[in-house]
Amino acid sequence: MSEPLLKVDSVTKNFGGFTALSNVTTEVGVGERFGLIGPNGSGKTTLINCISGMLTNDGGNIIFDGQNLNGMKAHKRTAAGITRTFQIPRPFHSMTVMDNLKIPIEFLGIAGASQKAIEDEAMSILETMGMADKANGETTGLTQIELRKLELARAIAAKPKLLISDEAMAGLTGNEVDEVLEILINFNEQGMTIIMIEHIMRAVMQFSHRIICLDAGELIAEGTPDVIVKDKGVERAYLGV
């Protein structure tokens, strides 16, 4: 593997006396589809909060694209190429679907300053997601799957090198899961590196090149999907035996 896109180097995070992450070290390569699994409360979301800059890690380094992210604000990390979605979709509810996408495009200066160019860029992303007909609708009228897709579309509008998808499929039907998987694989094939956090095992196994498993803030397994499936530690963590 050439120089990795993201290096997580002994990252530690405490909340008061509680250790949410302890010495987590891993790497994500350029163009990789990377799965992040673990039971509830294992520290998955804490880890991506540290990577995206919502939280500050207490120890260790996070290096992205050769640049140490420690102390960098979240919006700067987005500009550097890391974008995330949220477990529970967080649309800008006072805006239309289109305006939601225009926020990252405008603030990251992706399509220049002209409103026309910004709108075209937003529209093209909505089209690839199959949401063009919703562009001028309010976000309050969206269904669950549409909200999930909007959350992804807005993140993709930020033109990330690394997209972190936090449980983008929770609560969706089987067909809808396939639809979202297809979208993600499509963008990955265009060169976007993707970290997927997921509870739906079928999806994460099918999607990932490589998977890590966290349990109680520690990295307990790392490998290809078929290695992870057979891992005794992973089984223990999930079944609690």
Added chain:
Amino acid sequence: MRESATVLEPSPLTPELEKRGVVVFLELLINALVAGLLLGGFFAALSIGLSICFGLLDTVNIAHPTLIVAAAFCTFILNSTFGIDPILAGIIITPIFFGLGWLIYSAYYQFFEKTSAEALRGLAFFFGLLFITEVVLIMVFGVDHRLVEARYIGESISAVIGGLEFSVPYRLLTAFVVASAMTLGLHLYFERTFFGRAARAVHQDMMALSLMGVDPVYIKRMAFAIGLSTCGLAGALMIIIIPVEPAVGRLFIGNVFAIVVLGGLGSISGTLVAAFILGIAVSIVSTFFGPSWAPAVSFGILLGVLAFKPTGLFGVGDTR
């Protein structure tokens, strides 16, 4: 206090005067510390209800100090009309404030939490409540200062220990004892009972509570009502300590929020410690710089805590 402060100014420095200066300084300091500790007890009574509402429930009831003033006026009526002891009056009106809290939280839940409206609209709601309460008090009672009468108001105990003179007003002592008892009671209630644990869990994990078969809304409404019921005694203590007029609640806004934030959101014992710290700080500043600078203390502490340690001294809460 002002007079004694002038003694400190170094005029001709004979050894004798210097020695006397040191004694006066020590006397002032120790008296300020004692008064501050007692004042801290009173502050705790003002803040404890807010600490429950803000720290445990995330409802920022900025009308809390003004509702305490309303309670002080209720105490005034009971005292001046029926001659009831102010502390007893405070206990009598407690259920009224419990009921009021129940109503206020029901409205708050209905309009803001249930619809997950912006949290800040809820804040505007409480601000409106503050304002309405104040205006109604002005309309009913006018802007005059009101006092209550009781045997322990106006008297002091004095003592001379080791050549230093102490003086403690009974009213401060009374307030201290009542406030401490109240805080301790609430602390035990929230630590030891099932309800208390549930109320603390409501802050952490609504889902878990629902799974346990507890209705989180009921717990929250109950806890808010308990928080507001503290206004009864707090109001009685307020009118025992200072003359009360409708707008006096504003003066305490800085104090109570400084205490709640310094104590750490959701920590009742932290609130008590913070109240003592603020009481002593206010007392020392009043003694050595003049009482007119006291409000700057709470504000300074509030800003300092927010800037450097927003989780407070004992807090585990989330301030972002």
Added chain:
Amino acid sequence: MRYKFEIGCILVLLAAYLFTYLEVNRFLYVAGFPILQFVMIATAWNILGGYGGYINFGTAGFLGVGSYTAVALIQWLGAGIVEQVIIAGVVAGFLGLSIGYFTLRLKGVYFAIATLALAIVLETFVNNWDFVGGAAGISFLPPRKPELLGYVFIDSKGGALFGNTKEYLFFIMAVLAVFSVWIARSIEKGKLGRGLNSIKDNEEAAECMGVPTLRLKLFATTISGSLMGMAGAVFPSFLTFIDPLTAFNLEFAVNSLAMPMIGGTFTWIGPVVGAVLLGTVQQWAIVTFSSELNLLILGVLLIFFVTVAPHGIVGWFMKKNK
């Protein structure tokens, strides 16, 4: 039409000038001045509160700082009204920036609490400051006759633009009010306004989408505070008297928050509608009923709109075409 708004602004200013020129009933100035002041305060509040969703309870503090900056400038330098307004704007803007710097990293409630406490502390400070009159207040003569390049603006014989100082100050207030509405509208229609809106909707999501949230909030707090300070600067000259009770009155905080909430916070028209409507009603109610009853009505209206009509009056009319 392209410059509809700009033409509207000019028309309003012309109307304000005519108002002073026609020598209408004196009471109308005295009543009209606070309404213009409320338009300005409500508009300034809404830049942070309505667009960004951060509630400022310290309007009275910013306004009072503006007023007392003006008083201090009169006392020190005998400064004219224009200098007073500009410097008051700078001082109040700096105050907004510094309080924002300390509290805007945290949840919005902390900012709100800090601003509320701020107003009280500033009042305490002024109470202790004898140079500007202390708690008793201070009265002074109308400011010296303003002139520019030898041209005197005010002449009671009718040889100049304005017949007296009150007319002049009324017109200045009108200019400031229009100016702040123009600023608010420019912010709303621009990138800054869109960024603030995203913060209001979901701050973490906004930050993750590349919006520099802290910087935008600080900018909005500074502008908003600065405009409030300017609105306060004209106050002492107009009243020819000021005391801490007037300058730091909590009523300003309630009004500045209630007017946009009642008018509608999501667009610049809301605060203007709220201020004109409530301002007019209040001027009438103070004369007709007691001022306490008037305030009670204000508080009740605020709670009514916050709970059941969160989009305000303008929201009722805009619903259809949305």
